[in-house]
Amino acid sequence: xxxFLKVLEVVTPVIAxxxxxxxxxxxxxxxxxxxxxxLTMTLGVPCLIFTALMKTEIDPSAIRSLTLASVAAYxxxxxxxxxxxxxxxxxxxxYLGPLxxxxxGNLGLPLALFAFGPTGFxxxxxxxxxxxLWSFTFGIWIVAGGGGLGKVLKEPIVAATALxxxxxxxxxxxxxxxxxxxxxTGQMAIPLMLITLGVAVARLRPGGVWxxxxxxxxxxxxxxxLGWLLGTLFGLDPVARAVLVLQLSTPIAVTSYMLAEKYGAxxxxxxxxxxxxxxxxxxxxxxxxxxxL
Numbered sequence: 001x002x003x004f005l006k007v008l009e010v011v012t013p014v015i016a017x018x019x020x021x022x023x024x025x026x027x028x029x030x031x032x033x034x035x036x037x038x039l040t041m042t043l044g045v046p047c048l049i050f051t052a053l054m055k056t057e058i059d060p061s062a063i064r065s066l067t068l069a070s071v072a073a074y075x076x077x078x079x080x081x082x083x084x085x086x087x088x089x090x091x092x093x094x095y096l097g098p099l100x101x102x103x104x105g106n107l108g109l110p111l112a113l114f115a116f117g118p119t120g121f122x123x124x125x126x127x128x129x130x131x132x133l134w135s136f137t138f139g140i141w142i143v144a145g146g147g148g149l150g151k152v153l154k155e156p157i158v159a160a161t162a163l164x165x166x167x168x169x170x171x172x173x174x175x176x177x178x179x180x181x182x183x184x185t186g187q188m189a190i191p192l193m194l195i196t197l198g199v200a201v202a203r204l205r206p207g208g209v210w211x212x213x214x215x216x217x218x219x220x221x222x223x224x225x226l227g228w229l230l231g232t233l234f235g236l237d238p239v240a241r242a243v244l245v246l247q248l249s250t251p252i253a254v255t256s257y258m259l260a261e262k263y264g265a266x267x268x269x270x271x272x273x274x275x276x277x278x279x280x281x282x283x284x285x286x287x288x289x290x291x292x293l
Contacts, residue, residue: 008282011107011278011281011282013194014106014107014194014278015278015279017191017194017195017197017198018194018195018197018198018201018275019198020195020198021194021195021196021197021198021199021200021201021202022198022199022201022202023198024195024198024199024202025198025199025202025203026202031196031199033196033199033200033261034261036192036195036196037196037258037261037262038262039192040188040189040192040193040196040258041155041156041157041258041262042156043156043185044185044186044188044189044192045157045160045186045189045193045255046156046157046159046160046161046186047160047182047183047185047186047189048105048186048187048189048190049105049128049129049132049157049160049161049164049186050160050161050163050164050167050182050186051164051179051182051183051186052105052109052125052128052164052186053125053129053161053164053165053167053168054164054167054168054172054173054174054179055173056122056125056126056168057122058119058122058123058125058126062123062237062240063126065234065235065236065240066123066126066127066234066236066240066243066244067126067130068234069230069231069233069234069236069244070126070127070130070131070244070247071130071134072230072234073223073226073227073230073244073248074100074101074130074131074134076226076230077099077100077222077223077226077248078096078100078134078138080222081095081096081099081100081222082096084218085099091265091266092142093142093143093144093145093263093265093266094143094260094265094266094269094270095215095269095270095273096142097135097139097142097143097256097259097260098215098252098253098256098270098273098274099215099218099219099252100134100135100139101131101134101135101139101252101253101255101256102131102219102223102247102248102249102250102251102252102253103250103251103252103253103254103278104124104127104128104131104247104250104253105128105190105253106190107250107251107278107281108124108127108128108246108247108250109121109124109125109128111246111250111285111289112124112243112246112247115242115246115289116239116242116243119239120239120242120243123239123240123243123244124243124246124247127243127244127247127248128247129161129164129165131247132157132161133158133161133162135253135255135259136155136157136158136161137158139259140155140259140263143259143260143263143265144263145263145264193254193255193258194254196254196257196258197254197257197271197274197275200257200261200267200268200271201271201272201275203268209272209276212269212272212273212275212276212277213276213280215273216251216252216273216276216277216280217280219249219252219277220249220277220280220281220284220288223245223248223249224245224248224249224288226248227241227244227245227246227247227248227249228241228245228292230244231244231245241292242289242292245288245292246285246288246289246292249284249285249288250281250285251274251277251278251280251281252270252273252274252277252278253274254274256270256273256274257270257271257274
């Protein structure tokens with residue numbers, strides 16, 4: 001019961017801020033999705049990721065093993081879900097990214113901290129970093145409809161993640177004044193993204209609910225099973241393996257919607273996936289944690 005209540009505590013702000021965006025649109029107030037998307041993706045999220053990586057402390061050998069397991073996991077998920085979408089004749093641009101990438105940041109990180117303590121949080125940041133790099137390289141390439149690497153290299157979030165990884169590897173820290181500024185800037189990202197999600201839900205077209213339910217359930221089962229298998233094969237300790245399972249199984253990230261909006265995929269369908277998978281996670285994640293603890 002305590003674990004369920006904690007998951008509810010983490011998910012409730014997600015739902016509450018989405019409701020703010022939903023109500024904002026229903027009241028007829030103006031909301032520029034394009035502007036907010038540019039602001040968060042160019043400034044807020046890069047600062048958030050850089051500071052999270054820079055402040056993480058974890059054993060180098062554990063980083064290496066968990067990083068390799070995470071890379072293998074996201075690679076296999078990419079291949080498996082791409083094949084599934086091809087068989088189902090569903091859009092790769094719209095659905096592949098959301099199925100691969102979970103909400104490992106504002107849901108996975110705090111949940112790992114509660115369930116496994118500071119060590120679990122550090123492990124969760126490693127998986128988070130791998131996901132971000134894969135999401136904003138391969139993920140952008142998919143949602144943008146292919147093309148060269150120019151679109152990827154122009155993303156500030158890729159540079160921020162790479163730079164944060166270097167700082168983590170070297171043990172460097174920015175001066176306190178710089179760190180505080182970056183942290184404050186990064187704090188705006190998650191609320192803005194969640195409010196924008198609510199705006200998208202308010203503008204959703206009818207239909208597609210059962211598809212979202214089916215894909216969300218499939219994502220949870222496939223990701224949890226793969227995480228457990230790879231954690232065992234790579235010899236991760238029990239906490240690291242449990243964190244890998246948890247992070248892979250988190251619901252579809254709101255950033256998937258932001259990317260779909262930015263690059264012209266079906267953002268409304270992705271928003272529906274985010275809402276459905278996040279709602280399902282209220283029940284699914286406590287059950288999953290009970291199995292891995």
